[in-house]
Amino acid sequence: MRSARAELAPExxxxxxxxxxxxxxxxxxxxxxxxxYYWAYFVKCYFDPWANVASAEKEVxxxxxxLAAILDELQIQRKEVVIVPESFQVPPSQVAVVECEEMIVCxxxxxxxxxxxHAGFYVxxxxxxxxxxxxxxxxxxx
Numbered sequence: 001m002r003s004a005r006a007e008l009a010p011e012x013x014x015x016x017x018x019x020x021x022x023x024x025x026x027x028x029x030x031x032x033x034x035x036x037y038y039w040a041y042f043v044k045c046y047f048d049p050w051a052n053v054a055s056a057e058k059e060v061x062x063x064x065x066x067l068a069a070i071l072d073e074l075q076i077q078r079k080e081v082v083i084v085p086e087s088f089q090v091p092p093s094q095v096a097v098v099e100c101e102e103m104i105v106c107x108x109x110x111x112x113x114x115x116x117x118h119a120g121f122y123v124x125x126x127x128x129x130x131x132x133x134x135x136x137x138x139x140x141x142x
Contacts, residue, residue, distance in 0.1 A: 008133070010136060014137045101113070111126060
């Protein structure tokens with residue numbers, strides 16, 4: 001299983017909300033518009049907490065196992081959007097460079113998609129709903 005982590009900084013959440021508003025405004029002029037796609041710079045990496053564990057140094061191995069434990073606690077299999085604690089860190093050995101990233105703007109949500117370099121697969125988040133985007137855009141008010 002490959003996991004995607006989208007860090008929803010307030011600036012990115014505000015940008016996503018503005019793009020959803022723009023899509024909805026366009027939809028009032030042309031009801032056939034379904035989605036808008038924005039390429040580049042959104043998804044910086046994808047990670048696999050179990051990659052490189054066998055050949056990793058003890059420090060990286062311990063970090064990877066701790067990360068795997070956090071992911072198990074979050075019950076990601078049962079939830080679509082998981083908000084992780086501030087302490088959640090992806091070890092550098094588990095980060096992969098992507099060759100293309102995109103934000104897909106839907107009427108009431110956004111997913112992200114990335115294609116890792118030198119890979120034959122892609123990684124996609126579930127749709128992040130407007131309510132989560134609003135909470136991320138104003139973290140002090142949520």
